Amino acid sequence: MGQITWRESTVAWALVSELTEFAEADVAAMGQGQLDRFRELGGDRARGFLAGRALISALVQSIRGPGEVLLDSRCHRCGGEHGRPRTAEVSLSVSHSGDLVVVAAAAGTAPLGVDIEAWSAAGRVSELGSLFPVGAAPDVAGWTRVEAAVKADGRGFEVDPSAVIMHDGPRDVHPQAWSAALPGRATRIEVATLSGPPGHALSVALG
Template sequence: MDEVTWRGATVVWARASDVPELSTEDLAAMGQGQLARFRELTGARAAGFLAGRALIRELVLRLGGGPYVPLDSVCARCGEHHAAPRTPGFVLSVSHAEDLVVVAAAQGREPLGVDVEHDTAALRVAELAPLFSAASAPDLAGWTRIEAAVKADGRGIVIDPGDVRLRPEPAAVEPAEWTAMLPGRASPLQVATLPGPTGYTLSAARG
């Protein structure tokens, strides 16, 4: 497992196959909804879900949570357990790309979002250019910054990615940061593309 910190958030990543297996008993201890969701999945998606929950538990415990890490991922729109995971005292975000799992966590309630894409996704992102104006069509890094901002906002697919505006910050900081303005949101988010796993592009957003 590797990690990077940014604006008070810790971001970790690992291959699903490299994460110590979380037992169904341990998953059930995080919430019966988590176990029910896992049983709906198969193959790589099930393995990625289990690895993500294992990373969440490990990271929250390391950051001072516990002794248990209960999770709630009920979707406000439909009541199913597929929303972003939540646990008392922390904000969380999870992203998957192929067999890589990325988890971000921070204490408090300040918004947090993370997104990762394999570098081969650049072609797919280029195909999304019609969603944007000619001047604002993003490259792969820009797309991950938009996705991280949307996740941090919490409204998900109700936000049109083409309506997210990213403005580079003039300050010479590393990593470089952008201000993200989202429709219907009063306060901006700060976004950065972080040094992450080789062959992938990783971005995070904070309130």
């Protein structure tokens, strides 16, 4: 397991295969919706869900103190329990890449987004080039910045990723800092690409 902080956020990651102590009963304690979602999944997706909830539980309790961690992950479009996880007094965001799960958490309600991709996923990212104007497609790290920004915005890929414009951020604060302008949003979202798990690009965004 690894952990890093940026601004008000804490980002933690772990291998799904190593987080084996969190079980169905622990998910049930986070709310009926979480249990229902877990039971819809199977195989690697179910194991990844458990690992993500284990990290969420640990990070929320480190911020709020010991106690129950109730989650609501209802999708704002359809009402299904596959949306971003939410809990009182803490902002959350989750990302998966193979056997790796990453969770970002911050006290309060500030918009928050995190994304991780393996550098070996460059081929998959290049396939997304059709979403961008010629010559403007991002590399793997750039894609994680875009995805983190649209997660923090809350609309996800209802926002055209090619319309997310990254401006240089305060490099004296962080050498990989950016300021993302999104269509239909009055304020920018601050994004940073952090030193995370080896072999991966990791970005976190705060609104």
